Amino acid sequence: MAEKQAEPEHAEGRPNAAAVAARTRQRQELELQRERILDERTSSPHRRAALKAALADIEARLGSIS
Numbered sequence: 001m002a003e004k005q006a007e008p009e010h011a012e013g014r015p016n017a018a019a020v021a022a023r024t025r026q027r028q029e030l031e032l033q034r035e036r037i038l039d040e041r042t043s044s045p046h047r048r049a050a051l052k053a054a055l056a057d058i059e060a061r062l063g064s065i066s
Contacts, residue, residue: 027065034058 015023037055042048 023065027062030058030062030065034062 034055037051037058040051042051
């Protein structure tokens, strides 16, 4: 029984509740980070470039979760 809980998916290929919850939590964290970046205002071109790179990374990670 403990072995089944540790597995990310059931034998039928459906994700178990823990795997779904982990993906949902990760997606929510990334979406919050994305919102913070989009809300940030700066006149510094270096900071703007860093924010743009961070946003691209977050969007790529969000795409890989889906």
